[in-house]
Amino acid sequence: MDGRGGHASGRSRRDVVRFYLIDHRTATGKAIDVGLLLLNLAFIGIVVVETYPLSAGHRDLLWLLEVAIAVVFLVEYALRLYGARDRIGEVTNPYTVVDLLSILPTFAVLAIPGLPTSAAGLGVLRLLRVVRVLRFFRFTRDEEFFFGTVSVETLRVMKLLLTVGAIFFVSAGLFYDFEHGVNPAVETFGDAFYYTVVALTTVGFGDITPATQAGRWVTVAAILAGIVLIPWQASKIVREWTHRDKRNVTCPDCGLEYHDADASHCKACGHVIYQEHDSRE
Numbered sequence: 001m002d003g004r005g006g007h008a009s010g011r012s013r014r015d016v017v018r019f020y021l022i023d024h025r026t027a028t029g030k031a032i033d034v035g036l037l038l039l040n041l042a043f044i045g046i047v048v049v050e051t052y053p054l055s056a057g058h059r060d061l062l063w064l065l066e067v068a069i070a071v072v073f074l075v076e077y078a079l080r081l082y083g084a085r086d087r088i089g090e091v092t093n094p095y096t097v098v099d100l101l102s103i104l105p106t107f108a109v110l111a112i113p114g115l116p117t118s119a120a121g122l123g124v125l126r127l128l129r130v131v132r133v134l135r136f137f138r139f140t141r142d143e144e145f146f147f148g149t150v151s152v153e154t155l156r157v158m159k160l161l162l163t164v165g166a167i168f169f170v171s172a173g174l175f176y177d178f179e180h181g182v183n184p185a186v187e188t189f190g191d192a193f194y195y196t197v198v199a200l201t202t203v204g205f206g207d208i209t210p211a212t213q214a215g216r217w218v219t220v221a222a223i224l225a226g227i228v229l230i231p232w233q234a235s236k237i238v239r240e241w242t243h244r245d246k247r248n249v250t251c252p253d254c255g256l257e258y259h260d261a262d263a264s265h266c267k268a269c270g271h272v273i274y275q276e277h278d279s280r281e
Helices: 013-022 027-049 056-083 087-092 094-111 124-140 152-179 189-200 213-242
Strands: none
Touching: 013 027, 013 056, 027 056, 027 124, 027 189, 056 087, 056 094, 087 094, 094 124, 124 152, 152 189, 152 213, 189 213
16 A cells, blocks of 8 residues: 555545554654654553652652553554454454553553552553563564664564563563562562573572462463573574575475575476576676
8 A cells, every 4th residue: 555645545544544553654654653662661661660669649640641651552452443454353463462451451440449550450450561561562563664674684683682571571570460568579670570580591599589389480481481482583583594595486396485596406306496597696
């Protein structure tokens, strides 16, 4: 869809909404991307800052900011459903599910009288707040960003770093929620994050240890997630590097993809393949 020159004639309102929510090139699309990115940073920052000693006035201010950001994300969620070609598919899209879960605790506090705003709810509601960091994965769906286009290798490196950061943040958030008030060594999110980094990197200083059964299971789950997800993302980078000098040519006989730049036959079945090759190279 060509929307770089403004609203094309004959385009429906839903098309316009859908376009600007995925656009990275027009001024409006870039502004939306940057705005959502900054708001998500603030949304996550609130989760961290609230774990530190604050005055009642500062906590009230943070709560108002959280509500305001949650309202913006609720509007974004509604617009994505409105503009989607397949609304059922959009509702079940993992990115959209994360969007909804990230704002659910805030609106639960507003909907249920007496639920403490300083803790943004109890139990599962509190735990859901750490899901907000997963919203960043929406920004890595493709190689286009508001600052330009990156290579596939760079995108995969970004996803790897984001995966590592998400594992650390989510694990630290869950560990804090289970250990705070029970474990005297875990007073702030920073304490929980420090423990998570030390535990997942197998350094294990031993100055902070889980005091609850849930805290132990969070540690186990974080280590297993790191073992599975980080090598999986890293393998994609290695695979891209190993295929950097190959051409994306498919053998018509066996279907093998990616061949050497100067290959004239398929290395799997020997079938003749045709690809452009500069004789000056």
